[in-house]
Amino acid sequence: MTSPVTSPATPIRLLLADDHPVVRAGLRAVLETEPGFEVVADVPTAEEAVELAGRCEVDVVLMDLQFGGRMLGSQATAAITARAGAPRVLVLTTYDTDADILAAIEAGATGYLLKDAPPEELAAAVRTAAAGKSALAPTIALRLMDRMRTPATALSRRETEVLQLVADGLSNAAISKRLFLSQATVKSHLVHIYSKLGVDSRTSAVAAATAKGLIRR
């Protein structure tokens, strides 16, 4: 066979964005040993990721979700994918809460991986993402299925937002000011949340939502 194959004529160009130096080094080490990959750069902030993704020729961005600083990975993802001819964004995070996953997917992420993924899975996901196909970790896929199956558990975006603030310890009055709502609306959201979660108080709602991974910490 005159196979024209095995030629990585154009390797997959990667941009790594993670605020942990150790993780960046680890991703580099894992991915550079893999054939067909080329790490163009690695950056410690979401802002730099957005900037470099626009300036450089990159196929896939590996993006952390929580950065120490202000900009969130999901915002950066949205900023990157908004442009025409944008690279694919593969979200790579430690957590698998519903809120994070949905935010990332809505922001235009092509895939969602957990950092405890083995190297092969990681490499496979990158190739899948580079091909423009969706790459979800098994855990994530399961969680999404779960969410589909029981729409009762699925809080709306606004409800999640309110509940997150409740979990942060804010009063209804404080939440209403923060979100530019009336207290009546906040209470209304809470009543819906309670019925969806099968609870009857703000504290138990936080406990239930935390257990289900609907909100952060």
Added chain:
Amino acid sequence: MTSPVTSPATPIRLLLADDHPVVRAGLRAVLETEPGFEVVADVPTAEEAVELAGRCEVDVVLMDLQFGGRMLGSQATAAITARAGAPRVLVLTTYDTDADILAAIEAGATGYLLKDAPPEELAAAVRTAAAGKSALAPTIALRLMDRMRTPATALSRRETEVLQLVADGLSNAAISKRLFLSQATVKSHLVHIYSKLGVDSRTSAVAAATAKGLIRR
């Protein structure tokens, strides 16, 4: 001077324990480029860390705190440091809650670092630990100072018990039944908790205590 120094006659032998393959690769990459270090092995579980630390000649163990599996990093740390001639254990984790830090130090950890530490800091901490000296990240040191300075932050056993139930979503009435108390007593405990944490509601108390690592999630 006939200095007998600068000779890395015996490099510092390291054992890496972390359930994230990417992090293990990253630590390897970061530490092996550093002169005077030798990574003996890296393992994905706390159990293997304990076993290898006993079998091999190791100077410093870099230990994660949260493993996917059952055994905790703090338990593994205790098991390793309990033996005579044991290697030093340097805890390396993502989180910096009081509970984690204290558990690690009580377990006999020589140092406590956060994973977002830059490589130089990491290397310096390993050398410090190898020399038998305590190596705490600045953030951690600050937090400990804080705890010492304001013993008010330390909740009593009973108060912690009550607050944990609050975090689980129980009402005062439910808590009083669970603990065989009157509601008055529960409220009394809560008032003390609020003043110690500097908050003014049950939900914000839970948020504050969770942030400080005083209760489990």
Added chain:
DNA sequence: TCGGGCATCAACCGAAGGGTTGATGCCGGG
């Protein structure tokens, strides 16, 4: 021994949260 922290309880009051009803506007799927 005496003060002080911890744990326990009572009674009280105002405020915040919880629950209901009802209403409006928007949007998307059947």
Added chain:
DNA sequence: CCCGGCATCAACCCTTCGGTTGATGCCCGA
């Protein structure tokens, strides 16, 4: 096109929570 879910708000009522005052008993350390 109309129904239903989402998001918004108002008015009302009742319960729980939050905060205070005050009191008892225990135990520990100065």
